Amino acid sequence: MLSSLRHSRAVNDLTEQAASALARARSLAVLTGAGVSKESGIPTFREAQTGLWVQYDPQELATPQAFRHNPKLVWDWYEYRRQLVVEANPNSGHLALVELEQLVPRVVVLTQNVDGLHQAAGSSDVVELHGNLRRSKCFANCRGDPTLIDATALLSESRQASPPRCPHCGGYVRPDVVWFGETLPEAALSRAYQASEECDVMLIVGTSGVVHPAAALPAVAKGAGKTVIEVNPEPSGITSFADLILQGPGGEVLPRLVERVRQAKCTRAVAATRSTS
Ligand code: BJW
Secondary structure: OHHHHHHHHHHHHHHHHHHHHHHHOOEEEEEEOHHHHHHHOOOOOOOOOOHHHHHOOHHHHOOHHHHHHOHHHHHHHHHHHHHHHHOOOOOHHHHHHHHHHHOOOEEEEEEOOOOOHHHHHOOOOEEEOOEEEEEEEEOOOEOEOOOEEOHHHHHHHHOOOOOOEOOOOOOEEEEEEOOOOOOOOHHHHHHHHHHHHHOOEEEEEOOOOOOOOHHHHHHHHHHOOOEEEEEEOOOOOOHHHOOEEEEOOHHHHHHHHHHHHHHHHHHHHHHHHHHHO
């Protein structure tokens, strides 16, 4: 009883400290990973796969070598995941991040997710580091990088073709995501480094912090003297150097945090009015 009381007091203290840092911030960089979409019903990247896909290791499917070796297998895996994503809605964690835009002057969301749920929630500045599985491109990028292709139109024309063929060169079409061993889109990566160096606070939600170069961004922010706040139910590659750790699911922690930021902003505004009158 006493220990659970102490625990909830500690959680409240950490939330207050995080809220106070966010209330003072002029610029916020939010780095997200698969965990932020978990409460939308989308499994995280590394958790056990379900159904037909239970026997496959996602790390081995998300590579150009796997696609070259078995294009149908990899395409069908992405079709399965695309279906999950188009049926999903943003959750209270995504929505809380949108609300932060009313409380902090500059907010950029640097996401490793390929599901488009931050944009669907209404976040106005989203940098996609690993692409988006709702888009497709030519595997050979025959007309420049990326050669985007409307695969939905191709699929309905050719029915079961899996994967469909590029209408320009006849090669395979693939999802417009970044696989292991591929470079991240240059503009997105340079924006992410800049935001990590220039923000006042970096808020990291739902990433295991093991996939580079995204996993290096929190260390860039920390090295530049910024406050690093992590939201995750489990320890990650970032936990050991985060300034504040809010342990729990994003869909619960983020709305509570945003509410406290709102209160902290009000308190600051009242104090400022009193000191000038
Ligand atoms: C919750 C929750 C709730 C649960 N609320 N949270 C430096 C060192 C070592 C290796 C490398 C390095 N530099 C490059 C590499 C190689 C490689 C790499 O990092 N390998 C590591 C595995 C070691 N990186 C690359 O190849 C990258 N390219 C590159 O660097 O190019 C230059 C280069 C090329 C060649 C040689 C050298 C350099 C490309 C990386 C591309 C990653 N792509 C993927 C697939 C995208 C498409 C798809 O989705 O299929 O991106 S891999 C996968 O991992 C996906 C994710 O975006 C990414 C990160 O995963 P994430 O989001 O962290 O998910 P999980 O599942 O790992 O974690 C979920 C978390 O949520 C957990 O912590 C839970 O606790 C938490 N959680 N419920 C909040 N409710």
